[in-house]
Amino acid sequence: MQFDLSLDLVVALFVAAAAGWLVAQFRFRDRTPSPAPPTPSERPNALRLQEPPRRLNEDYLKGLGFLLNEEPDKALEVFLKMVDVDNETVETHFALGSIYRRRGEVERAIRIHENIMARPQLSDEHRLEAMFALAEDYFRAGLFDRAEVSFRQLAETESRRVAALRYLLRIYEQQRDWDHAIAIHNRLTALASPEQPTAIAHYHCELAEQARESGDVAVAREHLHRARDVQRNFPRGALIRADIALDMNEPELAALLCQRVVELHPRLLALALPRVLRAVRGKDAGDLERRFQAWIRPEPAARAELAYAAIVAGLEQEPFVRDCLPDLLREDPSLGEIVRSVAGDPGQLTQQQRTDLALGLARILRRTQRYRCVDCGFASASHFWQCPGCRSWDAFAPVALLDVTPGMQRR
Numbered sequence: 001m002q003f004d005l006s007l008d009l010v011v012a013l014f015v016a017a018a019a020g021w022l023v024a025q026f027r028f029r030d031r032t033p034s035p036a037p038p039t040p041s042e043r044p045n046a047l048r049l050q051e052p053p054r055r056l057n058e059d060y061l062k063g064l065g066f067l068l069n070e071e072p073d074k075a076l077e078v079f080l081k082m083v084d085v086d087n088e089t090v091e092t093h094f095a096l097g098s099i100y101r102r103r104g105e106v107e108r109a110i111r112i113h114e115n116i117m118a119r120p121q122l123s124d125e126h127r128l129e130a131m132f133a134l135a136e137d138y139f140r141a142g143l144f145d146r147a148e149v150s151f152r153q154l155a156e157t158e159s160r161r162v163a164a165l166r167y168l169l170r171i172y173e174q175q176r177d178w179d180h181a182i183a184i185h186n187r188l189t190a191l192a193s194p195e196q197p198t199a200i201a202h203y204h205c206e207l208a209e210q211a212r213e214s215g216d217v218a219v220a221r222e223h224l225h226r227a228r229d230v231q232r233n234f235p236r237g238a239l240i241r242a243d244i245a246l247d248m249n250e251p252e253l254a255a256l257l258c259q260r261v262v263e264l265h266p267r268l269l270a271l272a273l274p275r276v277l278r279a280v281r282g283k284d285a286g287d288l289e290r291r292f293q294a295w296i297r298p299e300p301a302a303r304a305e306l307a308y309a310a311i312v313a314g315l316e317q318e319p320f321v322r323d324c325l326p327d328l329l330r331e332d333p334s335l336g337e338i339v340r341s342v343a344g345d346p347g348q349l350t351q352q353q354r355t356d357l358a359l360g361l362a363r364i365l366r367r368t369q370r371y372r373c374v375d376c377g378f379a380s381a382s383h384f385w386q387c388p389g390c391r392s393w394d395a396f397a398p399v400a401l402l403d404v405t406p407g408m409q410r411r
Helices: 007-031 043-050 055-068 072-085 090-102 106-117 124-141 144-154 161-174 178-191 199-213 217-230 235-247 251-264 266-280 288-295 300-312 319-331 333-343 351-366 404-408
Strands: 371-373 396-398
Touching: 090 106, 090 124, 106 124, 124 144, 124 161, 144 161, 161 178, 178 199, 199 217, 199 235, 217 235, 235 251, 235 266, 251 266, 251 288, 266 288, 266 300, 266 396, 300 319, 300 351, 300 396, 319 333, 319 351
Parallel strands: none
Antiparallel strands: 371 396
8 A cells, every 4th residue: 555655744753753862862861860070991981871872763764764665564663663672762652653543544553552552661641641542543443342441441540531531422422322422421511511512412312212213202201301401492302392292193282392493493494394284284283274374474585495494305395385486586696597597587487387496496405415514514415413524413504595506417
């Protein structure tokens, strides 16, 4: 495999080598007592005792030579042998292992950190540092079982506890082990401010959805109560409660819950609409159909938003979409200009033209990215409560305007 050696790696290795060499000199001098002035016959031996070790510099130059010649395995062997023979190079090898990990050379990083861990005379602090670095290597390589074991041990130490708990939280999230995630989140909250305060409410919602799917409504409601206790007005919890209300034939409650969600979190309109329409068509819905008309407000921007959210949600054949479509065409300059050049004033489109246009827009949206993470920019055709890219919760939102071009491209 060709090793792509970049300038930052070479510079980092030279800096690490110099740092390790200087540390060795200072430690050598600190350990050397101040002797009486040597006699003339003792002076040559005294000079040799005070001379700092030079093997570090020579070995690193040799290893760097292998790297420059695109021979990373030989370079790695040189660096590993240096750890074995020189007790002063451990900090430098931590830096080298970190560089390998950042470059995606995780197997080499693991070899370096395992080699450090195998040293019998390693200090306690260096052993903890090596264990943490090795656990990070395992995590980066997707070896979550090994990473979990190491991070659990590190979570019992004072100096590494918080960092280890944060990694454990990420492991349990990716494994969808929500019970363990809740336990770790509670431990972490007692020690430091959580990175994502709404995460634990999502854990309870995940468990509530699992319980609902298995038919255990009581357990689902218990987890929803816990989610509400830690996060008031939590939209995901309200949507799950609406689903349970629909399951229990309580359409009025489901509609009210969805209305509350949209009032507090307008960007979730596309998620609430399908539930509202289920409620409208539910048994004994009464005046829900008429009340739904309140969602179709007279403001053009609100009507445009409703039409777009309905198309995103796959409700393009609903009659209200056809009624609101001209407002969407006026509010979206790019889309409106395309339609205007073909069919004239969007307000003069026939009912059949509106229906055909809504169906066409739905086909485009199904081939493009309808949601985007506001933190990292990750885009997807589906909604996620946790971004698959940056792992942020509550960061996904529908794309504000129709981006027609990507949907028209062939795949």
